[in-house]
Amino acid sequence: xxxxxxxxxxxxxxxxxxxKKQGKLRVLMYHKVxxxxxxxxxxTPGQLEEHLNYLQKEGFTFVSIAQxxxxxxxxxxxxxxxxxxxxxxxxxxxYPLLKQYDARATVFVPTAYAGKTSLWDIKSEPILSAExxxxxxxxxxxxxxxxxxxxxxxxxxxxxxxxxxxxxxxFFEDNHLLxxxxxxxxxxxxxxxxxxxxxxxxxxxxxxIKYAFRIGNGINRWPLSRPFEIQRIDIRGTDSLxxxxxxxxxxxxx
Numbered sequence: 154x155x156x157x158x159x160x161x162x163x164x165x166x167x168x169x170x171x172x173k174k175q176g177k178l179r180v181l182m183y184h185k186v187x188x189x190x191x192x193x194x195x196x197t198p199g200q201l202e203e204h205l206n207y208l209q210k211e212g213f214t215f216v217s218i219a220q221x222x223x224x225x226x227x228x229x230x231x232x233x234x235x236x237x238x239x240x241x242x243x244x245x246x247x248y249p250l251l252k253q254y255d256a257r258a259t260v261f262v263p264t265a266y267a268g269k270t271s272l273w274d275i276k277s278e279p280i281l282s283a284e285x286x287x288x289x290x291x292x293x294x295x296x297x298x299x300x301x302x303x304x305x306x307x308x309x310x311x312x313x314x315x316x317x318x319x320x321x322x323x324f325f326e327d328n329h330l331l332x333x334x335x336x337x338x339x340x341x342x343x344x345x346x347x348x349x350x351x352x353x354x355x356x357x358x359x360x361x362i363k364y365a366f367r368i369g370n371g372i373n374r375w376p377l378s379r380p381f382e383i384q385r386i387d388i389r390g391t392d393s394l395x396x397x398x399x400x401x402x403x404x405x406x407x
Contacts, residue, residue, distance in 0.1 A: 176226060176227035176231065176374075176376075177372050177374065178216075178231050178232075178233060178375050179233070179401065179404065180232075180233045180235060180366065180386065181233070181234050181385065181386050182237060182368065182385040182386060182387050182388060183201075183234065183236045183237070183247070184237050184238060185243075186198060186201055186240075186242045186243060186246040187242050187246065191391070192391065194390065196389075196390040197390065200390060201246075201247060201250050203394050203397070204388070205253075205254040205256055207394070208232055208401070211401075213232045214228035214229070214232070215232060215234065215254075215255070215257045217233070217258075217259065217333075218233070218259055218295060218334075218335050218364065219295050222335075222363070222364060225376050226375075227375050231375075233259065234251075234258040235258065235260075235337065235366065235385060236258055236259070236261070237261050237299060237337055238262075238263055238266075238280065239260050239262040239263070239281045239299075240271070240278050240279070240280060240281070241278070241279040241281055241285075244281060244285060248289075251294075252293055257293060257294075257295070259294075259297050259333065259335065260286075260289070260294055260297065261298065261299035261335075261336075261337035261366075262281075262286065262298070262324075262332075263280070263300055263301065263321075263339065264300075264301050264324035264325070265302050265303070265320070265324075266280045266303065267281060267283055268280065268281070268283060268285075271303075273303050283324075283330065286328070287328065287330055291331075295331075295332070295333050296331065296333065297332060297333050297337060298318070298322065298325075298332065298335065298336040298362065299336070299337050300317050300318070300321055301317045301321040302317055303339045304339060305340045305342035306342050306343055306353060307342040307344050307345060308342065311352055311356060314353055315359075318336075318357070318360045318362075319360070333364075334361055334362055334364065335363070335364040336366070337365070337366040337385075338365060338367050341367045343367065354381045357381060363380060364377070364380045364383060365380070365381040365382070365383065366385050367382060367383065368387055369382075369384030369385065370386050370387060370400070370404050371384040371386075371405050372384070386401070386404045
């Protein structure tokens with residue numbers, strides 16, 4: 154009985170130590186940064202500055218996929234900033250603030266719309282062109298995949314996903330753009346059925362994608378146990394600063 158009890162206690166102690174050593178990663182999802190509007194998908198530069206100032210004061214370390222995702226250990230209080238859709242406002246309005254706060258960010262690009270506008274939006278917004286993407290400050294920005302056509306991957310066939318990813322990657326290669334082996338699901342969409350999701354993940358792997366981001370509003374344990382289901386915290390322009398800080402502290406209670 155003593156040996157069994159001791160084994161149980163040792164197991165509990167070992168689990169405690171292991172959990173303590175595990176890191177945590179918060180991933181924030183932004184879209185637009187505009188001075189002239191503020192809505193569900195759009196924060197103002199003033200809001201973004203409040204967010205960055207809060208994160209800096211709270212001791213968060215801004216990380217990038219290229220820098221840290223190959224490591225087993227993350228900095229304490231790691232946060233990854235992501236901007237979906239490569240809106241022109243990311244360069245004009247987000248970049249100066251990110252540079253000021255020595256922050257890093259990943260921009261996920263829907264390549265069929267590069268240099269055009271976001272036709273999926275109620276009001277279309279300009280998207281960065283290939284040249285603008287190529288000239289982004291690499292000390293601040295890294296690029297990631299966001300599909301070619303900006304379609305919901307839970308509503309299309311595997312054949313469509315395969316062709317779409319191929320075009321997404323081909324755009325980067327044709328335009329000599331470096332990118333991280335990461336993909337953000339448009340609309341956070343993936344197949345609902347587990348078997349279909351596994352098939353989709355195999356396609357992602359086949360094209361060299363190591364990490365994929367959904368929404369989920371949770372903290373990710375590190376090292377990642379589900380690299381194709383990385384949760385992001387949805388940051389909205391309709392949130393107050395108090396609501397933003399609550400999301401950072403208690404994302405699973407959003």
